[in-house]
Amino acid sequence: MAQVLLYEALREAILEEMERDPRVCVMGEDVGHYGGSYKVTKGLCERYGDLRLLDTPIAENSFTGLAIGAAMTGLRPIVEGMNMGFLLLAFNQIANNAGMLHYTSGGNFTTPIVVRGPGGVGRQLGAEHSQRLESYFQSVPGLQMVACSTPYNAKGLLKSAIRSENPVILFEHVLLYNLKEHLPEASYTLSLERAEVVRSGNDVTLLTYSRMRHHVLQAARILVDQGYDPEIIDLISLKPLDMGTIATSIRKTHRAIIVEECMRTGGIGATLRASIMEHLFDELDAPIACLSSQDVPTPYSGILEEMTVIQPSQIVQAVKSMCDS
Template sequence: MVQLLLHEALRQALDEEMERDPKVLVMGEDVGHYGGSYKVTKDFYKKYGDLRLLDTPIAENSFTGMAIGAAMTGLRPVVEGMNMGFLLLAFNQIANNAGMLHYTSGGNFKTPLVIRGPGGVGRQLGAEHSQRLESYFQPVPGLQMVACSTPYNAKGLLKAAIRCENPVIFFEHVLLYNLRGEVPETDYLVCLEKAEVVRQGKDVTILTYSRMRHHVLQAAKTLVDRGYDPEIIDLISLKPLDMGTIGESVKKTHKVLVVEECMRTGGIGATLRASIMEHFFDWLDAPIVCLSSQDVPTPYSGILEEMTIVQPKDIVEATEQLCSL
């Protein structure tokens, strides 16, 4: 095992896949000579050339459409969004083309495409740069969505996403790029459709993903000190949801807390609650509790920004209240 920062793990995954398969290419704003906004493609142009590290104009709809066309011809493009919020400009291409072409072409075309980049609430990035797009793309047929949360799963998931025959939206959190963790030196993949049981427990199931995994783990230290035994599950796959792993946990703990950075209205948590109620209602001993971000544009003020998203103390308080029912 080696210690890597999350952005280094992503860089290593891309490098290995580009070396393994000459059909893999990267395109986006400043991915070439500049090395990407968060240095995921640093110095790649020296090794792979300007055609496999394609610097694009500031036109997300155009280069995303070009990547979809490239995927249809047999290439495996990786699109880097400088910020995931900018990909709203390419929503039509992602939804109407990438997600549906395999079906609408009668199976004649595949779109093995990865769209990745930084998202989530950073530190005073303002409303337009603090977007969480998972709830925007979740209803789109034909797309898969994953959210990495550690250097280990970041590398394994990106390699698996590049090899996948489906279009994959790959969410990275802007505040996790400098997270350090262990990564195997040998080649490995992480399943795109499987949740991870981060901590075994018996009192309550806490479902989370991305940066909130670490808020939950921080809260868990306090909860354990107070005599609680939470089970923590990192969803990883946001579409499809791993209802098998979730269901096994619900049947054991009988109580569910969802912790997300997505907005409360129409967020991932809303889908989770509906699915759990539909499939595992008989095993629940209390209402499902969901902690989500406030339904407001993210403020620029650091103090106000912190108030809009879930904090570890909120998780401790919600868990104690839920376990008392």
């Protein structure tokens, strides 16, 4: 097993799928000769040429529309957003075209497209580069959404997304690209619809995803030392939610805390909380807690930026308050 960085795991996934299937191609700004803004596609242009690694103009709506048309006619394009916030410029193409064409064409067309790129709150990237688009796209019918959190699941999820017949949005966090992990040498894929039980426990279920997985793990180490036994679930699949895994956990712990970097209003946590209340209300011994980012544009100031995002100390306090009440 070789140790690789998360962005290298994504590159391995693209390389293996381009080698396996000549229909796979990549479109986006600087994805070709430059190798992508975070080097996910570095070296692929030299291997596969300018047509399969297509450098596009700075026009997200145009090249996303181009990719959707290519998917309709038989290719399997990967669209890289240099920053996920920029893909708001292609919201119409992703929502009205990629998400709905299979239905509105009466099943005559499929759009096997992957939209991926860096997002989340970085370190002093400013409001426009700190977007969490999962809250925008979760209500669009026809889209699948997954969020990677480790090099292992990043590679497996991207390979599965490329092979899927559905349009898939893969959320990558800008602060996780240099995360290291040993990966199997053999090829593998992961389910696009399954959560991962990261740590088994009995006291409380901590539901999280993306970068917050690591904040929750930091908090869990402190909590375990103090005698608490949290169960940690990485949602991974943001749409659809894996309510089977979530339900199994809550029926065991009878308590749930959602930890997300998404905004409180209209975020993934709000949807998840509603689903738990609808299906698992009788299993709960305490109200669901939802630790979310504040509903403000992300400040540029490092100190203020940190204050808008949930920190491990807040997770520790939330668990103590719920379990000790």
